[in-house]
Amino acid sequence: MxxxxxxxxxxxxxxxxxxxxxxxxxxxxxxxxxxxxxxxLGIRITLAILMMICVxxxxxSGILTDxxxxxxxxx
Numbered sequence: 699m700x701x702x703x704x705x706x707x708x709x710x711x712x713x714x715x716x717x718x719x720x721x722x723x724x725x726x727x728x729x730x731x732x733x734x735x736x737x738x739l740g741i742r743i744t745l746a747i748l749m750m751i752c753v754x755x756x757x758x759s760g761i762l763t764d765x766x767x768x769x770x771x772x773x
Contacts, residue, residue, distance in 0.1 A: 701761050712742055
């Protein structure tokens with residue numbers, strides 16, 4: 699259960715970073731030398747990599763399982 703909460707928090711962080719990056723992109727359109735959009739991208743990439751690592755660990759350890767209805771015949 700703790701892993702699902704961590705993945706959810708990371709996903710919310712990715713969405714917030716995406717929103718912040720769009721906000722910085724629109725507000726800093728004519729301002730030279732600002733790197734806030736680039737920093738938001740770096741944060742978003744870091745959070746996404748951490749989320750993929752958590753999902754991979756969850757599937758590897760068996761904490762997360764695939765319960766899609768179209769995969770039921772494979773088991």
